Amino acid sequence: MKLTAIGTSGSFPGPNSAASCYLIETDEESPTRIVLDLGSGALSPLQAVIDTDALDAVVLSHLHPDHCMDMTGLYVKRCFDPRFFNGDITDTGTIRTRTPVYAPAGAQERLTRAYYTDPGKSPVANGGDDSDLSHAFEFFDIDHGDSHQIGSLRVESFLVDHPVEAYALRITDAQGHVITYSGDSDECENLVEAARGADLFLCEAAFQEDRDTARGIHLTGRRAGRVAQTAEAAALVLTHIPSWTDCSIVRGEAAGEYRGPIELAKPGASWTL
Ligand SMILES: [Zn+2]
Numbered sequence: 001m002k003l004t005a006i007g008t009s010g011s012f013p014g015p016n017s018a019a020s021c022y023l024i025e026t027d028e029e030s031p032t033r034i035v036l037d038l039g040s041g042a043l044s045p046l047q048a049v050i051d052t053d054a055l056d057a058v059v060l061s062h063l064h065p066d067h068c069m070d071m072t073g074l075y076v077k078r079c080f081d082p083r084f085f086n087g088d089i090t091d092t093g094t095i096r097t098r099t100p101v102y103a104p105a106g107a108q109e110r111l112t113r114a115y116y117t118d119p120g121k122s123p124v125a126n127g128g129d130d131s132d133l134s135h136a137f138e139f140f141d142i143d144h145g146d147s148h149q150i151g152s153l154r155v156e157s158f159l160v161d162h163p164v165e166a167y168a169l170r171i172t173d174a175q176g177h178v179i180t181y182s183g184d185s186d187e188c189e190n191l192v193e194a195a196r197g198a199d200l201f202l203c204e205a206a207f208q209e210d211r212d213t214a215r216g217i218h219l220t221g222r223r224a225g226r227v228a229q230t231a232e233a234a235a236l237v238l239t240h241i242p243s244w245t246d247c248s249i250v251r252g253e254a255a256g257e258y259r260g261p262i263e264l265a266k267p268g269a270s271w272t273l
């Protein structure tokens, strides 16, 4: 499978990157394509690399805006594209289906409030009621210990340590390769389990040692390195670094704890397993 970083900026879009968004694609004849998070600003660069109608699912780690807010834009694109506005028949004659969205419970209500249209006031295709986004999306709850099969990819979710319900996501392809995405989390046992033996651990490092002292929110580079080392992940990719933080400091912290290869995620970078 191939991982492409779409948005890597921590907590809000930065001058050189959208907020969190990652594309995973398999290389089979009929590939599986999923997006992990669709944060603020990410719908723009995502469209540069994939037709969003071709996505098999969107998986949201949690419901902070930097991880889910561009779902509102994807909803508009899905519903009001003039090519399909009068029905769900594509120009190749196939029926468009709703995009599955795997997310913590309450995602549909939260995103509906973010998008908000007065009931009955939206000229949605087919005359349906779009007030709950169900015209475009089919929502599935994720919970700790869940395992969902999406095409040829298995997606497992692990509850992690963050101020809202948040999950690390462990993605396994048909060949057994594993990518773990931390979402947002401080150091915790479930995050180690999610990353256990992963071929690639895409891990947030939003905080800096000695500067950011709050706990239960984010990892420092040092704590990210420690989780990767404890989990025996084969490679560590640091991400979700805010624009006010010097990436080299965070990377240096991680290198003090983790003995494997470390990279910094940048928009457009990709890794193939
Ligand atoms: Zn975040």
Ligand SMILES: [Zn+2]
Pocket (backbone or CB within 6 Å): 062, 064, 162, 184
């Ligand atoms: Zn968050």
